[in-house]
Amino acid sequence: MRHVVRNIVEKSDGSPQPFVGLESIEGNAGRLSADELPIKSATDSLRHQKGDVLFSKLRPYLAKSLMADRPGTGTGELLVLRPTPQMEPRYLLYMTLSRPWLEWAEMTSYGSKMPRTSWDAIAECPLWLPSFQEQRRIAHFLDTETARIDRLRASMIDALSLLDERDRTTIDNVFRDGDHSRQIRRLVAKWIDYRGATPTKTEHGVPLITAGNIFNGRVDYGRSPEFISENDYDSWMRRGLPRSGDVLLTTEAPLGEVAILNDPAVALAQRIILIRPHQALDAHWIYWYFRSPLGKSELLRRATGSTALGIKADRLRSVPVPVFDDAEKQQRIKNLEIGIKSTLRLRSPIGRQLELLAERRQALITAAVTGQFDVTTGRGADLS
Structure with missing residues (x-):
């Protein structure tokens, strides 16, 4: 491929330019993930020109590739591929989104957690021209x-x-038209706050639920799976062991994701508070309340922080929850x-x-x- 495509490595001069980050490119689509690019003055970025194809060498299986429609700069994790006059730029873009290219890029990657390919490896990819x-x-x-x-x-x-x-x-x-509300602390028998130090992580062992694993109302173990050693479990979980039916709430980065724990054979990481209500009915009530626009707005009203919103335990305990009698709630x-x-x-x-x-x-x-x-x-x- 070297005879029809060149890898361009030109450092930015630091002037404000449209900046392409990996988050700016939609995977498997060949387009931007947002309407506008941010303007940055990053001296460690790489310059590109209109018609260059930008391909992510980091985690190439994500298929993040883009044909630049204007001059700008981008992260150093992008290969800047400039077609020669013998190569149609749009054809090069589609080639970088094809299965053989992506399989080659993944096969030539190195590193386990953050696999990367390189121009030297990509340049050897066989192609039909x-x-x-x-x-x-x-x-x-x-x-x-x-x-x-x-x-x-x-x-x-x-x-x-x-x-x-x-x-x-x-x-x-569900939470409209309530006669009154009670602070959530009055519905809860036990709070366990796992914020603080980060546990030592291992390749295998007890599944570790992080804030990133709580998503869309459930615990998603497939999102960045992590573990801690069985030998470290008791010392790490000394604040209290989880039970089935406990409510897990993320307190920061992200704020307000919630799930009901089904399998208690897990460890819990920082930025998570475990809420154990007095009765199982209230666990479901609290869970759905924090998934409602009303509940989320009450969390945001009490949140603090400039770069990442978070809520302190004492402020969380004061969140008002609409209440009804048990039959009505059920x-x-x-x-x-x-x-x-x-x-x-x-x-x-x-x-x-x-x-x-x-x-x-x-x-x-x-x-x-x-x-x-x-x-x-x-x-x-x-x-x-």
């Missing part, structure tokens, strides 16, 4: 077809947003969970369709840039 005119035809074809897929994807994401709004309204209505929770399950039944097929569209997009790009698919006739590889 048709004539310049054919590259243009392929790029034009992929522009048209991926745009069609992206429009379908956008409509499905809009549908998911409407379902999210429906869920928020359903949850919020009926409201039952109606709420029926509504959430109804939305989930609508959400699942949309999620599956999004996965299929992503697979279709990847297969189409791969077939086109590897010569398996004739873009002029539409014949070739089976993309179904």
Whole structure:
């Protein structure tokens, strides 16, 4: 590839420029994740020009690649790939999003936690290079077809947003029209605050729940899985052991993510407070309250911090929670969970369709840039 693509390493002069960070690029899409780029004066960044393809050498399996539409600078984690006159820039972009390229980049990566590839490794990637005119035809074809897929994807994401709004309204209505409220401390039998020092982490052992593992109302062990040694468990968890049914609340970075613990055979990291209500019914009531717009607003009102909002334990204890009698609470929770399950039944097929569209997009790009698919006739590889 060296004869058709050059790796450009030009340091920024420190002048304010549109800056491309890894977070600025949407994975597997070849586009920005936001409408506008920040303006930065970073002397350690790399310069690029319009038409350069920026490919992330860090965690290349995330498929973060972008064709620059203007001059600017970017993080040093990006390879700045400049096509020669024999290479159509858009064709190069699609090539960097194809399965063979990504597999090669991942195969040549080094490092376990933060794998990176390099230009020397990427430059050896075998590629199919048709004539310049054919590259243009392929790029034009992929522009048209991926745009069609992206429009379908956008409509499905809009549908998911409407379902999210429906869920928020359903949850919020549960806590409206209450006669009075009580401070949450009066509903809780035990608080265990795990904020403080960070435990020593190991490759295997007891699962460690961090603030990042509590997401979208549940504990997601797949988000950056971490562990502590079984030998360290008792000393680390000396403040108290969790039980099934406990409520976990993140107090900072992020603030206000909540889950009910099902498996108590875990360790808890900093920025998490465990809440154990007097009765199981109140655990579900508190859980759904902190998932409601009303509950989240009460947390934000008591939060402090400039760069990352957080809430102190004493302020958390004063959060008011709407209360009803037990029969009313139970009926409201039952109606709420029926509504959430109804939305989930609508959400699942949309999620599956999004996965299929992503697979279709990847297969189409791969077939086109590897010569398996004739873009002029539409014949070739089976993309179904």
